[in-house]
Amino acid sequence: xxxxxxxxxxxxxxxxxxxxxxxxxxxAMDHFSIRVVSDLFKGKNLLDRHRLIYNALDEPxxxxxxxxxxIKAETTDGS
Amino acid sequence: xxxxxxxxxxxxxxxxxxxxxxxxxKAMPMCGFTxxxxxxxxxxxxxxxxxxxxxxxxxxxxxxxxxNWPTLPKVFIDGRFYGDTDVLEPMEKKGELEPLLKxxxxxG
Numbered sequence: 001x002x003x004x005x006x007x008x009x010x011x012x013x014x015x016x017x018x019x020x021x022x023x024x025x026x027x028a029m030d031h032f033s034i035r036v037v038s039d040l041f042k043g044k045n046l047l048d049r050h051r052l053i054y055n056a057l058d059e060p061x062x063x064x065x066x067x068x069x070x071i072k073a074e075t076t077d078g079s
Numbered sequence: 080x081x082x083x084x085x086x087x088x089x090x091x092x093x094x095x096x097x098x099x100x101x102x103x104x105k106a107m108p109m110c111g112f113t114x115x116x117x118x119x120x121x122x123x124x125x126x127x128x129x130x131x132x133x134x135x136x137x138x139x140x141x142x143x144x145x146x147n148w149p150t151l152p153k154v155f156i157d158g159r160f161y162g163d164t165d166v167l168e169p170m171e172k173k174g175e176l177e178p179l180l181k182x183x184x185x186x187g
Contacts, residue, residue: 046162046165046166046169046170047148047160047161047162047166050148050162050165050166051147051148054148054149054150058149061149061150068111068112068150069150070165071165072165072169
């Protein structure tokens with residue numbers, strides 16, 4: 001279990017200035033759907049964008065606070 | 080390629096045009112994401128294989144290192160890693176997936 005704020009902090013530490021929206025998928029605050037918007041994704045394919053996010057969330061995923069996460073990663077112009 | 084686990088993985092991704100490393104089996108997927116991935120490919124009608132890595136932590140770890148991707152399921156198409164449905168769905172929307180699958184299956 002993790003708060004949306006804490007999850008957002010983890011992502012912003014790795015991707016400064018990112019816009020992060022977090023949706024709790026099950027009500028248990030450990031299965032999330034997250035949307036991250038940042039221009040740091042420009043020129044990166046989806047695999048690498050998602051790797052950035054997984055790396056940012058490494059700690060709470062390893063210690064079990066996050067069980068599963070569905071990811072959307074976009075740039076500000078929607079690509 | 081002396082590592083037997085890596086050899087096994089290389090053989091598997093060569094053998095199956097669409098391969099999902101996941102949790103559970105086709106008959107009994109043990110994870111919602113694995114089930115979603117099966118449903119995703121069911122719509123295309125191409126054959127796919129699921130390999131359950133839950134009973135094999137060493138293989139799971141080897142796959143994570145190889146792909147630099149921490150989660151399951153992991154999807155390989157024609158020997159290449161494509162992440163999971165979070166990657167495949169946007170590819171589908173952009174019309175990139177159908178030609179990729181067609182190409183993969185063009186020789187049978």
